[in-house]
Amino acid sequence: MSRPRSRATRDETRDRLIAAAAKLFIERGISAANIEAICDEAGLTRGAFYSNFETKDQLVLAMLDQHVDHNLAEMDRLLTVNPDPADFLLSLESPQRRHDGPFGTNSVLYLEFVLYALRNPGNRKRLAELEQKSLAFNQRVVQYQADTLGYELPLPVADIARFVEALDRGYLLQRLIDPGSYRDGDFANILLVLQSIVASSAATNPPN
Numbered sequence: 001m002s003r004p005r006s007r008a009t010r011d012e013t014r015d016r017l018i019a020a021a022a023k024l025f026i027e028r029g030i031s032a033a034n035i036e037a038i039c040d041e042a043g044l045t046r047g048a049f050y051s052n053f054e055t056k057d058q059l060v061l062a063m064l065d066q067h068v069d070h071n072l073a074e075m076d077r078l079l080t081v082n083p084d085p086a087d088f089l090l091s092l093e094s095p096q097r098r099h100d101g102p103f104g105t106n107s108v109l110y111l112e113f114v115l116y117a118l119r120n121p122g123n124r125k126r127l128a129e130l131e132q133k134s135l136a137f138n139q140r141v142v143q144y145q146a147d148t149l150g151y152e153l154p155l156p157v158a159d160i161a162r163f164v165e166a167l168d169r170g171y172l173l174q175r176l177i178d179p180g181s182y183r184d185g186d187f188a189n190i191l192l193v194l195q196s197i198v199a200s201s202a203a204t205n206p207p208n
Contacts, residue, residue, distance in 0.1 A: 016042040030116040070101035151202030
């Protein structure tokens with residue numbers, strides 16, 4: 001049974017469509033959630049959908065863009081309010097961190113987007129571009145940490161940024177498969193340990 005439909009501003013319409021899509025993508029998967037179902041969930045007409053998105057793929061890409069933009073903006077904010085390297089790392093899993101955007105804290109939705117992108121060449125390319133955007137930001141953070149603490153990195157900054165991302169993805173899968181095996185703050189704490197090891201190594205092995 002369709003939900004009651006109502007008029008909304010363009011921004012409200014777009015937000016409602018994205019929120020409805022996120023809910024259905026989690027429940028059914030992206031491929032199984034069609035445009036009609038998204039419109040019904042949002043309480044909007046197909047005309048409202050097509051006035052904002054030409055296809056479901058365009059909606060998916062818009063959600064990916066929004067997720068990355070929100071996430072990078074939040075990381076930038078946390079770095080600004082936590083200039084101390086240790087404080088910044090701890091803030092990543094603290095109540096300070098805001099989880100805005102369509103993904104929120106739902107890891108299932110992120111994996112749905114990855115799987116969908118792998119099955120759709122056009123989306124896969126866009127996902128790769130957004131991953132590079134995130135990687136570039138992470139490189140900046142890694143370099144900032146090293147410069148602030150005054151040590152040289154033992155590996156190229158890009159390699160360290162990729163390692164941190166791989167660690168984050170590993171914890172994400174762990175939380176999904178066995179939620180009880182992950183303790184809040186594990187990711188931030190292991191980064192602090194790694195930071196300490198690198199700093200200690202740099203102090204005892206200064207560059208020639």
